[in-house]
Amino acid sequence: MDVDQVLLEVVGEGEVASYIPALARVPADKFGIAVQTVEGDSFRAGDAEERFSIQSISKVFSLMLAMRIVTDSLWDRVGREPSGNAFNSLVQLEFERGIPRNPFINAGAIVVIDALISVLNEAKICFLEYARGLSGNESINFNDEVARSESETGYINFALANFLKAHDNIDNDLDVVLDTYFHHCSLDMSCVDLARAFLPLANNGFSTILGDAVLTRQQSRQVNSLMLTWGLYDAVGRFAYRVGLPAKSGVGGGIIAIVPNEMTIAVWGPGLDKTGNSAMGTRALEMFAQMTQRSIF
Ligand code: GLN
Numbered sequence: 001m002d003v004d005q006v007l008l009e010v011v012g013e014g015e016v017a018s019y020i021p022a023l024a025r026v027p028a029d030k031f032g033i034a035v036q037t038v039e040g041d042s043f044r045a046g047d048a049e050e051r052f053s054i055q056s057i058s059k060v061f062s063l064m065l066a067m068r069i070v071t072d073s074l075w076d077r078v079g080r081e082p083s084g085n086a087f088n089s090l091v092q093l094e095f096e097r098g099i100p101r102n103p104f105i106n107a108g109a110i111v112v113i114d115a116l117i118s119v120l121n122e123a124k125i126c127f128l129e130y131a132r133g134l135s136g137n138e139s140i141n142f143n144d145e146v147a148r149s150e151s152e153t154g155y156i157n158f159a160l161a162n163f164l165k166a167h168d169n170i171d172n173d174l175d176v177v178l179d180t181y182f183h184h185c186s187l188d189m190s191c192v193d194l195a196r197a198f199l200p201l202a203n204n205g206f207s208t209i210l211g212d213a214v215l216t217r218q219q220s221r222q223v224n225s226l227m228l229t230w231g232l233y234d235a236v237g238r239f240a241y242r243v244g245l246p247a248k249s250g251v252g253g254g255i256i257a258i259v260p261n262e263m264t265i266a267v268w269g270p271g272l273d274k275t276g277n278s279a280m281g282t283r284a285l286e287m288f289a290q291m292t293q294r295s296i297f
Contacts, residue, residue, distance in 0.1 A: 014271025014279030017251040022149035023053055026253070026270045031280055033288075034191035037263040038203045044192055051188040052268050053146050055250030056087065058131075058184040059109040060198075060223065060231075062116065065130050066103075067219050070115045077115065077169055078108045080226060087233045087276060088156045090163065098167020102230045104248065106181075107160045110170070113181050117172045124183050131187060135197035136209040140189055147179075147186035154182065185250075194256050194266035201227075201246075201258045224258055228296070235275040235282075242286045244295030255281040259294045 018024040032047035066074055083101040085092050093100060093107050100108035117123045124142075132140050150157075161178055164170045170177055189197070200207045201224055205215035215223065227246035232239040232255075239247065245265075247257035253270035255278050265288055269280025289295055 014269070014273050016253070016270045017272055017276070019153065020146065020150050020251070021153060022143075022146045023055075023252060023270075026052065028271045030253075030268065030270055031284075032191040032266075032268045033284055034195040034266045035263055036192075036195035036199055036266075038199060038208070038261065040208065042192070042195070047268065048191040048266075050268075051140075051190045051193070052254060052270070053143060053185070053250070053252035054187050054189050054194065054254050055185045055252040056104065056106075056109070057194065057248050057250040057252075057254050057256055058187050059104050059112070060201075060227065060248050060256075061131055061134070062109055062112045062127065062184055063103045063226070064200075064215060064219075064223060065127065066112045066116055067215065067223070069119055071119075072115070074103075074112065074115055078103050078111045080229075082230050082236060084234065088160065090156070090159055093160065093163055098164050098169045100164075100169075102226060104226065104230045105233075106157055107164060109184075110157070110161050110177060110181050111164060113184065114164075114170045114172050114177050117177060117180060123180050127180075127184055128187070131189070131197060133210055134200070134207060134214065135189065135193040137189075137193050137196075140187065140193060142183045143186045143188045146188075147182040150182045150185065151178065154178070157181065189254075191254070191266035191268050194254065195264045198256050198258060198264045198266070202260055202262060202264050204261075224260060227258065232277050232282075233275050235273070235277050239277070239282065240297075242282070243289050244297050245285070245289060246296070247285065249277040249281070251276050253278040253281060255285060257285050260296060262294070 205220035
């Protein structure tokens with residue numbers, strides 16, 4: 001598998017996220033790619049071992065954990081439909097009376113995190129331990145500077161959370177919920193860490209690192225279906241057309257893609273396109289899928 005070829009052909013493009021000041025300082029010319037197969041092979045190129053802010057990719061971990069431990073129906077509080085609006089849109093939430101369209105828009109992730117806080121004593125720490133366990137890397141950590149930076153400028157997320165609370169869709173203290181949300185988003189991981197951590201979604205819910213199932217086969221399919229239908233926000237249709245794999249992006253420039261029963265591919269390129277997805281990462285995944293003839297379609 002020639003991941004170096006993908007690296008060579010992807011040229012720097014897109015704009016680094018600046019609405020979170022601590023992210024604006026990341027050099028735009030970084031690029032990494034890591035592949036992990038269910039058989040245990042791994043491939044990497046470029047800045048694959050450098051950690052970056054995983055941002056909304058963390059929303060998948062929050063959901064996986066909630067599907068496992070939240071017993072009340074999460075799906076009464078958050079939908080499973082594509083949104084068709086920006087990831088931080090307030091408009092739809094008003095129309096739909098405080099029920100976010102899906103768990104991968106900001107409002108949906110805030111509800112999922114509120115549900116986690118209701119069942120966990122230390123939701124932040126449990127989440128961190130969960131990500132460490134999945135990736136087999138105990139040194140993974142939150143980036144407090146990024147979390148603080150986001151909390152200082154996160155007016156829209158505060159607005160979303162207040163709106164959810166007004167519609168009785170937040171049970172816990174708003175400051176605690178948002179602090180937990182910003183910390184989840186601030187998690188720093190490398191492409192190698194991500195490719196390993198997401199392997200259960202390519203392996204019917206089974207983690208080879210933990211030697212245990214972290215999701216049932218059915219739940220693993222369900223998470224993949226949500227990634228396919230809203231993992232890349234308002235570019236999800238184009239991404240399915242170009243790449244054809246379930247995936248999740250974050251404004252830190254990372255994208256994780258799943259080839260069911262075979263492998264995960266993590267890419268990182270901080271320059272974003274207008275929809276908030278890594279421009280280089282999308283192109284790299286498109287090339288990778290074409291070169292290896294992988295697609296779920
Ligand atoms: N922390 C970011 C926010 O809340 C996450 C957005 C993203 O990665 N798409 O705006």
